Amino acid sequence: MDNVNIKKLAEALRLSTSTVSRAFRDNSDISKDTKERILAMAKQLNYQPNHYASNLREQKSKTIAVIVPELANNYFSLAIQGIERVASAKGYHILVYATNDQFEKEVSFIKHLHNGRADGIIMSVSGEANDHNYLNQLSKKRLPLVFFDRVYEDIVTPRVITNDYDSSFSATKHLIQQGCERIAYLAVNKTLSIGKTRMQGYIDALKKYKIPFKEELIIDCTNNYKENIDLLKQAFIDLKPDGVFTSVERLAFATYYACYDINLSIPKDIKVIGFSSLEIAPLLNPALSTITQPASDLGKTAAEMLFKMLENPNEVNPDSEVILKSKLMQRESTSNA
Amino acid sequence: MDNVNIKKLAEALRLSTSTVSRAFRDNSDISKDTKERILAMAKQLNYQPNHYASNLREQKSKTIAVIVPELANNYFSLAIQGIERVASAKGYHILVYATNDQFEKEVSFIKHLHNGRADGIIMSVSGEANDHNYLNQLSKKRLPLVFFDRVYEDIVTPRVITNDYDSSFSATKHLIQQGCERIAYLAVNKTLSIGKTRMQGYIDALKKYKIPFKEELIIDCTNNYKENIDLLKQAFIDLKPDGVFTSVERLAFATYYACYDINLSIPKDIKVIGFSSLEIAPLLNPALSTITQPASDLGKTAAEMLFKMLENPNEVNPDSEVILKSKLMQRESTSNA
DNA sequence: TTGTACGCGTTATCAT
DNA sequence: ATGATAACGCGTACAA
Numbered sequence: 001m002d003n004v005n006i007k008k009l010a011e012a013l014r015l016s017t018s019t020v021s022r023a024f025r026d027n028s029d030i031s032k033d034t035k036e037r038i039l040a041m042a043k044q045l046n047y048q049p050n051h052y053a054s055n056l057r058e059q060k061s062k063t064i065a066v067i068v069p070e071l072a073n074n075y076f077s078l079a080i081q082g083i084e085r086v087a088s089a090k091g092y093h094i095l096v097y098a099t100n101d102q103f104e105k106e107v108s109f110i111k112h113l114h115n116g117r118a119d120g121i122i123m124s125v126s127g128e129a130n131d132h133n134y135l136n137q138l139s140k141k142r143l144p145l146v147f148f149d150r151v152y153e154d155i156v157t158p159r160v161i162t163n164d165y166d167s168s169f170s171a172t173k174h175l176i177q178q179g180c181e182r183i184a185y186l187a188v189n190k191t192l193s194i195g196k197t198r199m200q201g202y203i204d205a206l207k208k209y210k211i212p213f214k215e216e217l218i219i220d221c222t223n224n225y226k227e228n229i230d231l232l233k234q235a236f237i238d239l240k241p242d243g244v245f246t247s248v249e250r251l252a253f254a255t256y257y258a259c260y261d262i263n264l265s266i267p268k269d270i271k272v273i274g275f276s277s278l279e280i281a282p283l284l285n286p287a288l289s290t291i292t293q294p295a296s297d298l299g300k301t302a303a304e305m306l307f308k309m310l311e312n313p314n315e316v317n318p319d320s321e322v323i324l325k326s327k328l329m330q331r332e333s334t335s336n337a
Numbered sequence: 338m339d340n341v342n343i344k345k346l347a348e349a350l351r352l353s354t355s356t357v358s359r360a361f362r363d364n365s366d367i368s369k370d371t372k373e374r375i376l377a378m379a380k381q382l383n384y385q386p387n388h389y390a391s392n393l394r395e396q397k398s399k400t401i402a403v404i405v406p407e408l409a410n411n412y413f414s415l416a417i418q419g420i421e422r423v424a425s426a427k428g429y430h431i432l433v434y435a436t437n438d439q440f441e442k443e444v445s446f447i448k449h450l451h452n453g454r455a456d457g458i459i460m461s462v463s464g465e466a467n468d469h470n471y472l473n474q475l476s477k478k479r480l481p482l483v484f485f486d487r488v489y490e491d492i493v494t495p496r497v498i499t500n501d502y503d504s505s506f507s508a509t510k511h512l513i514q515q516g517c518e519r520i521a522y523l524a525v526n527k528t529l530s531i532g533k534t535r536m537q538g539y540i541d542a543l544k545k546y547k548i549p550f551k552e553e554l555i556i557d558c559t560n561n562y563k564e565n566i567d568l569l570k571q572a573f574i575d576l577k578p579d580g581v582f583t584s585v586e587r588l589a590f591a592t593y594y595a596c597y598d599i600n601l602s603i604p605k606d607i608k609v610i611g612f613s614s615l616e617i618a619p620l621l622n623p624a625l626s627t628i629t630q631p632a633s634d635l636g637k638t639a640a641e642m643l644f645k646m647l648e649n650p651n652e653v654n655p656d657s658e659v660i661l662k663s664k665l666m667q668r669e670s671t672s673n674a
Numbered sequence: 675t676t677g678t679a680c681g682c683g684t685t686a687t688c689a690t
Numbered sequence: 691a692t693g694a695t696a697a698c699g700c701g702t703a704c705a706a
Contacts, residue, residue, distance in 0.1 A: 138383060
């Protein structure tokens with residue numbers, strides 16, 4: 001059977017298309033009787049209003065786009081889950097895009113989205129090192145945009161982040177209190193604002209507790225798992241750190257693998273803590289101490305903020321920043337037993 | 338600045354809208370010269386063709402929908418990643434929906450998608466226990482649909498699955514060879530086809546190796562983490578299994594927690610193996626033996642199949658079934674050391 | 675090669 | 691309360 005549209009419905013009921021259309025909106029004048037007839041017939045024929053036609057007509061899509069650096073990532077999956085819940089409850093659909101950390105992809109996604117396909121965008125950015133001004137140079141008014149987790153500091157738009165500086169400070173302090181004196185900081189991209197903030201917390205904690213900061217203990221890692229493990233093994237052998245603070249989850253995993261390989265015992269020889277929202281951190285060998293970010297909440301909050309912008313554009317301050325708190329979870333990997 | 342559309346471009350260039358439109362398609366007759374002028378101006382004004390208008394006109398959306406039971410799940414995230422890659426390469430966008438295992442949501446998503454919003458659907462199903470015939474009763478022709486992982490056996494449409502029966506058989510056999518005689522099977526939903534297949538592999542392996550099958554050792558779990566842990570603790574105490582085979586990843590985690598709580602040592606007191614595509618299974622305490630499913634490949638293959646259907650509807654047999662192989666990874670949780 | 679005119683399905687405005 | 695009509699932006703058949 002072919003598509004049922006308003007026209008077919010109208011024919012079937014010997015009404016005009018406008019009357020039929022009215023049956024689906026709330027305000028319009030239409031007799032209760034005909035409305036019921038129409039809805040009944042619509043149900044019977046399984047009528048689905050064509051979204052594209054509505055969108056074209058109404059200039060809105062009831063769709064939001066989510067752009068993240070990667071999909072196969074526990075953290076972003078949780079965030080997307082949070083977003084999906086809110087969107088779904090509002091009757092919105094979500095388009096998902098992964099940049100795989102390629103800035104050009106991000107630019108391309110964003111540009112293309114400015115064609116009416118989405119009403120708003122929630123993004124965790126990929127290209128700190130690049131020129132973000134493309135966001136201000138879109139030919140038409142920029143779509144409502146909310147950053148979460150990874151943000152551009154020079155772009156004015158609402159954002160939802162976590163208290164990274166404090167968390168880093170606490171994590172570093174925790175390592176120090178557990179007796180560490182040579183604490184390696186594993187960075188993935190020093191130039192990212194998130195990288196900078198987290199590193200600053202580390203640096204300031206060292207200073208506060210009078211541990212000399214050593215540039216060499218900042219280890220810049222890559223996006224490649226194997227490479228990182230090799231690199232870390234070498235670094236651990238050369239630098240002999242007694243503590244490791246990883247700025248992202250997967251570097252904690254790489255640290256574990258590296259330590260296994262070169263027979264360093266966690267936590268005896270080296271203590272490890274890292275940013276991570278992995279639920280099964282307690283199941284690792286040894287249980288991993290983490291700074292656990294409220295990933296799902298981050299997504300939820302970002303989505304709620306975006307909807308606020310869509311509903312009351314003027315009531316949302318473009319400067320607004322929501323900071324959610326991460327939790328320091330001490331586990332065996334930093335214990336002194 | 339307001340939206341740039343074909344009309345504005347045409348005005349700016351003193352051409353007709355049709356000429357401008359032609360510049361963006363390949364076949365049409367248009368002088369190389371004007372085409373270049375148009376494209377240049379389009380770039381300058383940052384023109385983005387309105388997707389909804391094109392879709393309405395062309396009756397296709399260059400969008401595929403992905404429906405999964407849950408998003409915050411390592412396995413489905415990987416699958417979505419695989420799908421996203423393929424789609425992105427083809428210039429397609431993906432809409433993502435999570436049913437949270439509610440069948441009504443699945444039905445609702447599917448029905449609504451039949452309004453032109455998506456050209457095809459990739460789904461891992463949620464409602465084995467229900468009546469799937471809604472898929473055949475859509476008023477218009479059903480959208481191209483590919484199942485992956487969790488499928489409805491009574492619906493005729495292409496599918497991509499893994500060799501679950503063989504894997505289950507092998508895993509059970511492995512436990513037996515490691516000396517287990519009371520092997521518990523942790524099911525999450527016995528009625529799901531995937532549950533049935535996996536359970537059958539377990540049952541047949543027992544039979545083959547002359548281990549008596551005991552109904553009581555089939556433990557039906559819920560979707561609630563805490564509940565499962567409690568339930569498992571009790572079951573382990575009551576039934577004293579010496580091996581556990583979990584049909585889904587999270588039940589392996591629950592098993593670990595349960596064993597920790599009641600001081601059962603894995604693998605000494607009880608050996609554990611489970612379906613899982615967790616990359617860090619080797620980092621668990623103890624390293625978890627797994628049946629590792631090629632999750633990302635599953636998504637990739639499903640997407641490729643869907644695109645084949647979109648491009649050459651007649652060349653794809655609706656009965657086609659692709660079976661990808663999982664890998665048995667023996668690790669410490671089933672060792673005899 | 676370029677322009678004119680129409681229709682995709684919907685909704686809002688205006689008329690009845 | 692209902693119907694006729696125009697418009698959203700684009701793409702194509704047809705005319706020039």
